[in-house]
Amino acid sequence: MESVNAGAQGVALQLAQLRYEAHQIVSFELVDPDGRPLPSFTAGAHIDVLLPEARVRSYSLLNDPVETHRYVIAVQRDAAGKGGSIWMHDVPRVGSLMYARPPANDFPLAEAASTSFFLAGGIGITPVLAMVRRLCALGKPWHLVYAARSARHAAFVAELRRLAQAGHGRFDLWLDDERGRPLDIPGTLAEVDAEADVYCCGPKGMIDAFLDAASGRPEARVHYERFGAAGPAATQGGYAVVLARTGQRLSVPAGKTILDVLTENDVDVQYACSSGVCGTCRTIVIEGVPDHRDDYLTEEERQRNDCIMVCCSGSRSAELVLDL
Numbered sequence: 001m002e003s004v005n006a007g008a009q010g011v012a013l014q015l016a017q018l019r020y021e022a023h024q025i026v027s028f029e030l031v032d033p034d035g036r037p038l039p040s041f042t043a044g045a046h047i048d049v050l051l052p053e054a055r056v057r058s059y060s061l062l063n064d065p066v067e068t069h070r071y072v073i074a075v076q077r078d079a080a081g082k083g084g085s086i087w088m089h090d091v092p093r094v095g096s097l098m099y100a101r102p103p104a105n106d107f108p109l110a111e112a113a114s115t116s117f118f119l120a121g122g123i124g125i126t127p128v129l130a131m132v133r134r135l136c137a138l139g140k141p142w143h144l145v146y147a148a149r150s151a152r153h154a155a156f157v158a159e160l161r162r163l164a165q166a167g168h169g170r171f172d173l174w175l176d177d178e179r180g181r182p183l184d185i186p187g188t189l190a191e192v193d194a195e196a197d198v199y200c201c202g203p204k205g206m207i208d209a210f211l212d213a214a215s216g217r218p219e220a221r222v223h224y225e226r227f228g229a230a231g232p233a234a235t236q237g238g239y240a241v242v243l244a245r246t247g248q249r250l251s252v253p254a255g256k257t258i259l260d261v262l263t264e265n266d267v268d269v270q271y272a273c274s275s276g277v278c279g280t281c282r283t284i285v286i287e288g289v290p291d292h293r294d295d296y297l298t299e300e301e302r303q304r305n306d307c308i309m310v311c312c313s314g315s316r317s318a319e320l321v322l323d324l
């Protein structure tokens with residue numbers, strides 16, 4: 001079996017099936033190479049796939065959380081991205097060994113909710129697919145509005161229709177080209193029961209509009225997951241990070257993030273999304289004032305200035321002392 005990515009810190013998975021799901025979207029079915037059960041996961045969970053050159057990409061698990069014989073993820077090829085999705089589309093082949101971290105869930109389903117509404121855009125459908133499967137298993141009502149540019153860009157539509165018919169679900173597909181306009185997100189959300197738990201996963205513009213439209217709802221019932229940061233990373237440089245455990249002092253030049261400088265200097269730091277959304281690179285700040293650019297910390301956590309997402313945030317002070 002040929003291994004196509006790095007094995008460090010990861011469990012080996014064998015690529016059992018690659019499947020075309022929609023334009024530029026391919027799904028990957030990953031199994032244990034020896035046929036053993038895989039660590040279980042809950043709806044909304046993701047795995048971090050370890051790519052060459054120490055890159056890591058998080059992909060939501062879209063299969064039924066009761067399954068322990070496989071993980072299924074889907075990847076949209078992003079020609080303008082940092083290269084991870086292109087590698088995923090071009091390199092692994094059926095039979096390849098790949099490496100990933102065990103599942104983690106930053107976007108959990110509130111299973112006790114009386115009703116659940118989902119807004120998904122493009123590849124953002126993947127965690128929602130696992131969530132509606134779970135709600136079907138629980139016999140709970142759900143409503144999904146899935147927006148895509150055209151029928152060619154919409155993945156898993158037949159499966160979503162089947163789930164809606166089999167369970168207490170309602171599935172509405174919004175295709176921009178057929179309607180001649182994008183989905184009216186405030187109008188859509190205004191019609192959703194005030195008691196519902198509401199979820200959004202999709203491109204930045206959709207999530208921003210969703211959060212605006214949901215601002216009157218209780219925070220605990222509003223859930224979202226971004227694939228990319230809400231804003232640009234801090235790359236202005238001109239400051240230094242001091243590693244408290246070793247005393248090492250590293251200058252961060254213009255054009256680099258703290259994470260760039262840490263990895264260049266072989267400092268052991270965990271990271272996954274590299275864009276401020278997953279929380280993996282959260283690091284304790286001992287001294288100094290971070291320039292927060294992530295989309296992970298709450299406003300209250302930012303105000304405390306006692307931790308930082310080193311993949312995207314910078315420093316407002318000349319020096320930042322980190323617990324590394």
Ligand code: FES
Nearest residue numbers: 272274279281311
């Ligand atoms: S690596 Fe995901 S927030 Fe930094």
